[in-house]
Amino acid sequence: MLQYRAVGPPLEIKLLSGELEEVHLPHSLCLGGSGLGVLGDAVRALHGDDCGVSLETCELTRFHGKLLAQQFSIWQLVASLGVPVKSHCEVLIYEHCPRPLVLHTFLLPSPSSARKSVQESWGGRAIVKPSPNHSLWTGSTFQLCSSTACNSTPSSSAPSSSTPSSSAAPNIPPSLKITPTELTLSYRNPPTFFEVFVRNPLEEFKLEIKDADDHTVWEVELRQGVDYNKTKDTADTHTPESRTATSDLTDQQLMMVAKLMGKEWKQVGISYLGLSMQELDKIQEAEQDVTLQRFRMLDHWKRQQKGKAGPTELHRCLNEEDVPNAVRDCLEGK
Template sequence: MRGQKSGLINNSDVSLSHGKHKNLEGTCIDKGLVQNRSKPVKKKPSCSSGRGSCPEEMHIKSQHEKCKAAQQSPEYVKVTPTEISKWRFKVQLEGEGTYECSATGLVFEVSEQALVRYSVLSWSETSELLPDSWRPAGSVYDVDVVNKDPSVLKFIHFPHSLCLAEPEHELSISVLHVKDRHADIEPTVDFTASHVKWRVSSLSPVGPIIPSRQHAKHHGAVLVYKQQDHLEQFCFHVFLAPNNKSEIKAIEEQVLSSGKKLINMHLSAACRLEEKNYQLKSKPEGKIMPSQIEFITEGTMLKGFFVAIFDQPPPFELFLMDPDINQELWTARITKGDWADKEEPKPRKITEVQSSCQKKMARLEVMPNNNPLLPDTNRGQALSSKQLMQVAETLGQEWGRVGLYLDLSTTDLDDIKEGEKDVTMQKMKMLERWQRRTPGGEATAQDLLRGLEDLKDLPVETRQLLTDMMNGSLTLPDHKANA
């Protein structure tokens, strides 16, 4: 794993917005011009921007004026995916053609009808496989075609975070293709202002990269969270990241695991950033720590951020500065109403507790034993090998966390990965190992669902499948085909 830096972030292809917005909208300040070219050689392509909104509005819309003017994307068929779980999707492509996912900006070229399933990964998950001589240039995705040969998916166009409006030199963009426990660096077919086109060789995690030696600017995301459990003061956490989903996902995960009550203020906006230090300032002046943060594109486990603290309530403004030229790159105004929005009579903790209780009660209603404190005299039949395989096929990249929630150790998971190369079979072996350790080896769907009750990103289809099994379905559907 690469060393952690106190800098900002790395990859997830979202697009962001410049332009002038009021109050909750951040404003990026950039006055350049742009040209649009389509060839990958000796060109001045324009910048990327994310398109569309996803089931949970994952995009920060990129409206860098120089890039917008040059970035007229082809008229692909726009498709809206089904969200399987957080950061995991599936979409049915109805026939030969080129389709663009409204949630991620991914573009798929297929030779026939296909059901495509894909997940956003964090670069920190693959950073140990990325040589130091390369840096991420967009999000990394794990893509799969369900029940068909991968060859039906001919090309994938990956959104990138590079700002190519005024390139100082010709860029070389490749992809990192993760295969089992190693990775290959593969060439791309073409790249444009917003996407990198890759010919599918096999399906496993892939993401765009550029050589570290190449100087490049990135569309940057400024993500502002307000901390509402910070005593009597007004506290904000401000993250910088390349404008791509992998890094935005990593920030979300870091925020959720922080133990603090941090709420996204949706002040995000796009600005062009390069790998150097930046400052955050405010009006009126508040306490801001640290004084500077380095914007980096290398995938790291922990992302650096500014903390801005004010003794008095809003309004106030935040400014991202380039200290080398004393120039404002981004600004946002926060009003008293913005801070109070989440403090109105919408008690999040109570709502969350009620929602959690309702979900637990709903699950208990379908369980043979409605009192979890009583012995399970009617837990149902033990899961068969076929049923375990059906469960395995619904799991995505989170299957390792599933194993940990089922009390397997990291050594168990490493042993499984070492002994089995096929990912689906790795998931199956993980479930079999859990089953063997269940008293009597008679693990049921109820046992499995209870063990995973607190796993937040358990796929919806996994939970539904286990519920169906608990309800006594004798003829189970092929969930892989319907995933």
């Protein structure tokens, strides 16, 4: 089993009634450049039960690994270590402390069980920003950088013409610190994260993630009073009840989104909303109308978010190329 890496979240599957012919396990693999042929032979379904673990062959599709359902327990998609794979990813940012500014930044494959773990248990206020536009190599290392985050503190020490110490990081102000220096993109849960400490932040500054070749793969701008250090008038309240009252999507808004979703709404629910096939099958059995099925799916996601289900949060989940443009435009208010 050491010859494989995870490429999808672990799922515990239980059959409550009826018969299930197939299981569709979600993955985060980007299949655009490698093709189904190469990865299809490298991806397996990891099955765990009381007797141990085993690897099963599966049919790889754009969103899932599909296999005939023989047993129901713990399943997860894995890929051979000998085959390089790319994953769709997302970046989660949490303001851990407003003064001095401390941000916790996560780089996660999507979908991933780590996302739900962070959302449910991580302290601090979420700063919603777009995810990387392109897939990233799983198992590769990445750095979080910012050379313009803080005001320079006047110093009476050596003049600017003097040679800096070889151990000092270039272009990084002394009041900014990012630890650790690099992270590996993986399915680790609980996930590791970058901690960004800024003593005197500027009103606007950028964060960027770079790969091992120093190429920028993600870049955003953070604004004081909008993204961090919010005033009482603009800040989110700290109680789940008040967040629900002020920011959660209404039933009318969910219905508007549901009407715009395409026929692959179940794939979207599993890949980007973190729902299981079992949950979606129950919704489909309870409702005959397709639009109401989509609405129930969105409502189920909303209730799972516990007060963090506003238009911005849903847009962040669904801001993917394979989600209908009309859905994304609606959530953007276009």
